[in-house]
Structure formats: structure tokens, C-alpha cells
Amino acid sequence: MKPRLSPALHQHLILTPQLRLAIRLLQLSTAELELEVAEAMDSNPLLDWAEENVADSADPHETRDADGVDVQQETPHEQEFVEERWDREGEPWQERVGPSSDGGGNSSFEVACEHAASEETLHDHLFWQLHLSHFSQRDLAIGVALIDAIDDDGYLRDDLDAVAECLKPEIVASADEILVVLHRIQQFDPVGVGARELGECLRLQLHALEPCIRGRAVAISITEGLLPRLPKIGIQGVCTELDCLREDAEIAVELLRSLDPRPGSQHGDMPAGTYVTPDCVIWRQQGLWRVALAAGATPRIAIHRGYEQMIQGANSSDADYLRGRLQEARWLLKGLESRADTLLRVVRCLVREQAGFLEFGAQALQPLTLRSIAGELGLHESTVSRAIARKYVRTPRGTIALRDFFASGIETEGGGSASSTAIQDMIRKLVEAENPRKPLSDARLAERLKADGVPVARRTVAKYREALHIPPSHERVRIG
Secondary structure, eight states: OOOOOOOOOOOOOOOOOOHHHHHHHOOOHHHHHHHHHHHHHOOOTEEEOOOOOGGGGSOOTTTTTTTSSSSSOOOOOTOEEEEEEEETOHHHSSSSSSOOBBBBSSSSHHHHHHHHHHOOOOHHHHHHHHHHHHHOOHHHHHHHHHHBBBBBTTTBSSHHHHHHHHHHOOOOOHHHHHHHHHHTTSSSSSSTTSSHHHHHHHHHHHHHHHHTTTTTTHHHHIIIIIIHHHHHHHHHHHHHHHHHHHHHHHHHHHHTTTSOOOOOHHHHHTTOOOOOOOOEEEEEEEEEEEEEETTSSSEEEEEEHHHHHHTSSSOOOHHHHHHHHHHHHHHHHHHHHHHHHHHHHHHHHHHTTTTHHHHOOOOGGOOOOOHHHHHHHHHHHHHHHHHTTTTTEEEEEEEGGGGGGOOOOOOOTTSEEHHHHHHHHHHHHHHTTTTTTTTTOOHHHHHHHTTTTTTOOOHHHHHHHHTTTOOOOOSOOOOO
């Protein structure tokens, strides 16, 4: 055998620096984007803040999202979903929006930075621990994706396959590889964070206790299978199934009650005065749902024309440096434009799919997945996931996280489907209307839902009830 050369054709994806930048910008929140742009402004002389018109500093939200609320109701199929650019006279889109003054001399960017420094969120706390840990670059990226998927209660609600999709195309990781990183994150503070269900959350907290603590072993056994049935079987059932003394069972149950079922809440609860910056605005006008980027959602920057003109007369080394910075500046502007376009497309699609949710509330939320939105827009699921990560939209119903527009679904007896969020809202209303002397059990709640055409198993009702932080029926009894 002799070595020889032979031509071959093949296709593969190359992540150019420009594409990497666009992907990173897309997944940033508004506050993170401001920091990213501020760093670019400091390091690149070819970037400059664009001139600001007086009309640009007016608050475009003062009246527009109030307009269009009290209008003639139309069905979603009759509604027209419109992208609009707010012009200089108060229309709600500005093509390039920069920091505005708050009247006290501080820019909105400075106010956001000051606020971010004063309040640490659960995600901030977890990211801080992640970067202090000894992770490889690959595991660090997986850890970032996992922490992004953890909700404010500290739970990982997405399955590992969904996290794997968010990592593509930069990283292709198996569920087992992601699970290894998750187990390390589950050792972070607060104890119990990163759990995928209540039993795992309590089990993580129990494993963190000293082995000599009485009741620990029995409590761990309860979390491994008996927890959902504990209200029904009681202490005696625990003794029978685990073959333990009644005193040990009572101590174990008391130990479980002392644990925190929402470990993330100590960081996630927003104190008075805390706010989020909406990325988009949704409002109704003359019966039409309208969508626009919020003022401040895209930093108002431009290329410094003075430095750009210096390239022609500069010497070789200076010209090469300026050309490199000019290319980076153009990539950033293009990335910001791409981010704004993708975000607007995704939000417009969400409005089209969830018009009932905007009109009537959580009970009208339709089942919706990342895959369905990605298929409709011709995007990858990971792109949609990045577009909605830590993004908020201002609506007539208040400021809502974009993730709240998505929900899993259950087939109804009428041939349609109901979202998990809608079912949770139905359960909440049934509990609010129940007789406090005789609260509805999970089985009775399941019967009521079935009578309304939504067949849900009792254990599913229990899961949704726990997600709503509603105690079981025997703890809801009120006498007198």
C-alpha cells in the first residue's frame, strides 16, 4: 500500500466568529446585552453611541399598551398580527435605541448596573459557584445551559434532551454527560437546587445532613417512592412498607417537614422595588394585536465615522488595526440586528399561537413547544430556546416571561388539548371555591376536571397541586 492523495467532497458547519457572536448575543438578557455592548464600546474605538433625538427619550410605553385593550373582541383567526416600527412621534419601535436619561443625570444603563449589583438572583448565585468550580470548558458550557434551565424555585423543569438541544450546534452532548454535570451542580448552594422533582430535592437535602441524624435513613427511603402516597398511607403505612418502628417513622416525617421544598426561593423572591426590563411590547389597537421591540431592548450604537475615515490615510500597521476593529464593529451591529429580528419573529409567532392567553388569561393557554415554534419559523429549537431565555414582554396583563407562553398539553375528551398551565389554573380555581370544612382531595379534583372534559390522573393532579404550592386536602381543612 502506497500513500496517495485523492479529492473528496463533504459538507460541514463552520462556526465563524460572526456566527458565534450572533449566537451569544441572542441568548443574553437585556441587562447582559447592555454590559456586553458597554465592554465592546470600551475596547473598540470604531464604536460610538449614536446621537439621541429628544423624541427618542420619551417613554414609548406610557400610552400604547393601554391603547387597544378596550376594543371590539375578535377571534384569533380574525386578528391580524402586525410588526410595527415606532417612529419619532411616539410610535412604539425605534430602530436603534440607546441609553436614556432619567432626569437625575444617570443613564438607564447605570441604573440597571446599580440595581443588578444590589440584588443577587438565584442564577447569579449559581453562576458564581459554577465559575469558582473546577470545570473543563466543555462542562462549563453544559453547566451554563443547565443553570439557565433552572427556575426560580430551584428546580430543573426541562428534561436533559431539551438541554442538549440548547447546547447545539457548538456542543453535542449526550444525556448521560449532561447528567454528570447536573450532579455536580446539585452540590451547590442552596442545598437541593437542580432537582427534577420534589422527592429528589428533599433527598439532596437529606444526603447533605450528617448520617448520625436520627430519622435520616427512613426519610431518604420515603423520598424514594412513598412521598406521593404519604398523605394517604400516613405514619402507619410508612411503618408497614419500610418495616420500621413508629417512633422512627414519626421522626422521619417530621424531618421531611423541616426541609425546604423550594430551595431557590430564598434567592428568587423579588423584593419591593425590583423590576425587570421588558424586551418587547404587545398591545391591542383597533382589535389588532401589535408587537414591537421595547425602547432600550437594542443599544443605540453606530460606527465612528471619524476613525473609519482615518483608515485610508493611516500607515500599514495602524490601518490593519483599524480594519480589524471596523470588522468587529460591523459584526456587532449585524449581530444586534439579527438578535432583534429573531426576537421579534418569535414573539409575533407566540402572540399568534397564544392570543387566547393574552385575552383571557392562564386558563386559555394552549399547549405549545419549542419544536412547534421552531418548525413554523424555520429555525432550530436551540435558536428559539436562546431567543426566549431570560426575556420578558410587556402586555395588557402585565410583564410576562416568554417561557410562560409555552406549556405541555393533555388530550381532552372533546378531541382537543389543554395545556398544563391551563389545568393548573383550573385546579387553583377549584381549590379557591371548595368548602373549607371539606376540601377536595386529589381524586375529587381529578373527577371534577374529568367532568369538564379534561381527563387527568390523580397523581398528575397531585403533581400540579404541588407545583402551585397548594397543600394536600387534610392540611387545608378549616373549622370555624
